[in-house]
Every structure is written in structure tokens, then in C-alpha cells.
Amino acid sequence: MEHKINAYNNLLELVGNTPLIKLNKIAANLEGNFYAKVEGFNPGHSSKDRIALYIIEEAERRGILKKGSTIIETTSGNTGFSIAMISIIKGYECILAVSSKSSKDKIDMLRSMGAKVYVCPAHVSADDPRSYYEVAKRLHEETEGSIYINQYFNDLNSEAHYKSTGPEIWNQTNGHITHLVACSGTGGTISGTAKYLKEQNPNIRVIGVDAYGSVLKKYHETGELDTKEIYPYRIEGLGKNLIPTATNFKVIDEFIKVTDEESAHTAREISRTEGLFVGYTSGAVMQAVRQLEEMGEFNEDSNVVVIFPDHGSRYMSKIYSDQWMADQGFFDSKNVEEPQKIEFVK
Numbered sequence: 001m002e003h004k005i006n007a008y009n010n011l012l013e014l015v016g017n018t019p020l021i022k023l024n025k026i027a028a029n030l031e032g033n034f035y036a037k038v039e040g041f042n043p044g045h046s047s048k049d050r051i052a053l054y055i056i057e058e059a060e061r062r063g064i065l066k067k068g069s070t071i072i073e074t075t076s077g078n079t080g081f082s083i084a085m086i087s088i089i090k091g092y093e094c095i096l097a098v099s100s101k102s103s104k105d106k107i108d109m110l111r112s113m114g115a116k117v118y119v120c121p122a123h124v125s126a127d128d129p130r131s132y133y134e135v136a137k138r139l140h141e142e143t144e145g146s147i148y149i150n151q152y153f154n155d156l157n158s159e160a161h162y163k164s165t166g167p168e169i170w171n172q173t174n175g176h177i178t179h180l181v182a183c184s185g186t187g188g189t190i191s192g193t194a195k196y197l198k199e200q201n202p203n204i205r206v207i208g209v210d211a212y213g214s215v216l217k218k219y220h221e222t223g224e225l226d227t228k229e230i231y232p233y234r235i236e237g238l239g240k241n242l243i244p245t246a247t248n249f250k251v252i253d254e255f256i257k258v259t260d261e262e263s264a265h266t267a268r269e270i271s272r273t274e275g276l277f278v279g280y281t282s283g284a285v286m287q288a289v290r291q292l293e294e295m296g297e298f299n300e301d302s303n304v305v306v307i308f309p310d311h312g313s314r315y316m317s318k319i320y321s322d323q324w325m326a327d328q329g330f331f332d333s334k335n336v337e338e339p340q341k342i343e344f345v346k
């Protein structure tokens, strides 16, 4: 007799449909209602599960990917983890070309998920044959039946969010959303989600979060790619030194920039106050909300949805390390809470 077992067939059935969670304490002094779309609930712990699965399944539908085919991408971050996870389940090879700047932890994590990792020198220009872009391109050309995800320049990136994140937020808020605040890296999340939401209600305000040291905000305002805006910063996944074609600037009303330091403290505060263990860019989004509040963006009828892109566990040696925070000088300001002392019992 066949038993009725309530089980998922595999992890991939759990991609998307992430919860929308009311922010209570961290938003207590803000006007309006604030809700977080918590993407760390995806099985690969970030929003990148959505685009990786969508792009891979689109390639399957088009007959490009077959069992044993190879999937290639240039990332040491969340997208790499998602592709590696999906490759295991679907039976593909996963090759990731990463920069030599990537931490050993990240490379070990990807290798633990079965990915083949090429570490490419960080100091060379993008068109150098040793750069991770060029290595990925070459491997793609040499490997028959392979696909190159190319998330910054792939329209399917935002399409994945147009078909999933957008409708989910619209339904979860019963159409009462007034603002969307989201980070822009490739721009896939904000572009796809905003396009869907604005088709339902063009009055929804869409605010993109950018980093100091990135070109996106200025490009949005002037149409100019100003290389003088570019300098190194610490937040990963936010902002860019080029203009990704995956970003649809027309559906974004405004960009707001946030600092490394304030974003790091705000992420730590979200964990401590809401019990939501979130990544660095979630702190950036919430920091942007605070700046928007000061600019008078919200009122008591505002229903603001923020997207928290990933889980805090990826940042143990960064924002959740007191030593790292101290090394960056992030505890130097008088206004920040000192880290809790560890009690050693002898």
C-alpha cells in the first residue's frame, strides 16, 4: 500500500514564496508600516536561488541544457552558491570563475557544494584573458552545450523576479503596498519586481539602494557613467562600477546611497532587535529606509516593503565579527553600541 507522505520532492520546490514579515522594533519610530521580504528563507539562503533556477529551467525549456551539461558563471557570492546547489539536484557540472579577492571561506563553501572553481587574478582589467570574465567566456566557448548565466547582462535575471517576487509581494500585501525599497546590484531584483508592481499600480514608489563608490545613482539621474564616482567599498552585492543591462532604470523612481559603516551597524541591529539574522545588504536597505524617513518620504498610511536579500551566516567573518568591525574602524564613532563582551568561565 502506498503511504501518503507529506514531503517535497527536492529542495528546488522550496525556491521562492518567501515570507513577508512585519518589522516591529527596528521600524518602531518610523511613520508607516514596514514589511520585509526575507529572501534568506530560500533553500540556498538568498534571492539568487530565484534567478539561477529560472535561467537554468529556461535553458532546459529551450533545449540548450541536457543532463551532464555545464553551467558557468563569474561569482563567488550568492549566485554561485545557488547555481552549485541547483546543479547538484539537476545533475549538471558547475564551473565558477572567481576573483582572487574572494575569501577562502567562500571558495571552500562553493567547492563543498561540488562546484569547480577557477581563481583568477583580481588586479587585471576585465578584457585581460586571465580576468574572471574572460576565463568564463573562454570556458563557455570551449564547453559544448554549456550555458553562461552572465547575470549582469541577462534579461532573464529581472524576468525571474517579474514572474515571482513581484506577484508574491502584490498578493502578500493585497495590493496595499505603497513603496518598494530594494538594493541594486545586477538590478534584477528591483527591476523585475518593480515592473510587475507598477503594472498593477503605477503610483507605487520604487527606491533603489546604491553604495558610495558605485555609478548607479548618478547614471540614473544624469545618464552619464561617471568613472570619478568609482572607489572601493566593502558592501558586496550592492552598486556597481559599470552599467548592467539587467537593470531597468525606468521603473526605479530614485536611488539613495548608504555607507559601509551605517549599513553594517544596521544589519547587526536587525539581528538583535527582530531576531532576523540577515546579510550586509539587508542592513543597507534598512539604513536607506531611515534616510528616506528623514527626507519625509513616508506617512502613517505608507505600506513599505523592503527586500532582505540574504542570510547573515554568510558574513560571520565580516559584519558579525567584532574584530572585523573594529579593524574597519566601525566602532570608533561615539554613537555606536560597543560589542558585547564574551564571558570566559574558568
Ligand SMILES: Cc1ncc(COP(=O)(O)O)c(C=O)c1O
Pocket (backbone or CB within 6 Å): 077, 078, 079, 183, 184, 185, 186, 187, 188, 189, 190, 236, 237, 238, 279, 281, 309, 310
Ligand atoms: C547580498 C546581495 N544583496 C543584494 C544584491 C542585489 O540584487 P540584484 O543583483 O538583483 O540587484 C545581491 C546581488 O548580487 C546580493 O548578493
